[in-house]
Amino acid sequence: MNEPCSMTLTNPLCELARFGQSPWLDFIQRSFTENGSLKRLVDQDGLKGVTSNPAIFQKAIGQGSEYDARIRQVLAERTVDAAALYEILAVEDIKAAARVLYPVYEASRHIDGYVSLGVSPHLAHDAIGTLAEARHLWKRVDAPNLMIKIPGTEAGGEAVRTAIADGMNVNVTLLFSLEAYKKVLDAYMAGLEARHAQGLPVSGIASVASFFVSRIDARIDASIDARVAAADPDARVLENLRGKVAIANARMAYQYWREVTQGARWRKLAALGAQPQRLLWASTGTKDPAYSDVLYVDALIGPETVNTIPPSTFAAFRDHGTVAPTLTQDVPGAARVLHEADRLGLDLAGVTEALLHEGLGAFEEAFHALRDSISTKISSLKPH
Incomplete structure (x- = not known):
């Protein structure tokens, strides 16, 4: 059994705090919260937050029978459609996880301890x-x-600005490109400025910008492999970029964050008590078995950041992760990687745009599948 985080420095997950990074878990499920597993990760691994998405809820609620007893109970009390039933179940799960993480929220002075819906x-x-x-x-x-999790589309950015002005905490998701991220960071600051202009406090509002990583390498590497197989004259240089573009892209986003948070506009908000919007590394499970299974955790450790980690990668990093301040290592090298990718026509801009559309499509698909599963359960479980 693992020792509590406060009593050990042998657990790499616990050690992330020394470098200012918060490990969150990209997973939620009712039984996981109810049986104490979530609290154990908080106590023993220094877990500081939870994220969810439609695909996670589809697996949790739509598959198996774990939620059937609660569904029967709801159906015995009222008539609901699939959308209403999903919301009841999801809200219950989020509330339960939020209760487990509330001590983290308090101890961190409202920097961590969040659950995303x-x-x-x-x-x-x-x-x-x-x-x-x-x-x-x-x-x-x-x-x-x-x-509240809002996608980083143009419309999403507009909603983020007003949600922040309203005083909501916001997780802006599905960010792949530096240009999209810049707009989201601006929307966050604009929301805080609008709130201050209304005479309302800007302290105590939290936000993260979820910047996706491994999916970029999966797409770029496939393009590299195809060109190498076709005997591209730049094959050797292309091969040297495998597994590097996504990390370089993330490191340059962090450099931009550092520039903005050192600027006069942010300093004015910070003086009013505003928290910086942290970069959150998402899609950090390794997709290529040729790479380390903790590559996208090892390579992106730095101050005032979050990594939301899928369960298998979380366990792998606990076992053999390497903790070092890697996010700021060789920034000129990261810039060179992106320059080379551009020079060689790997079309990072096109890839990130496609991944945004595909990510939205995948979430819509999971949402449809979840609704369909719940509709089937309503038919089979409702009292007759």
């Missing part, structure tokens, strides 16, 4: 609809350590 992926290009659902979910969960 997303608006419907169908609203990704609807700023008004996104904001309305964000406000609805914020009231439904009614927990100070909730983060």
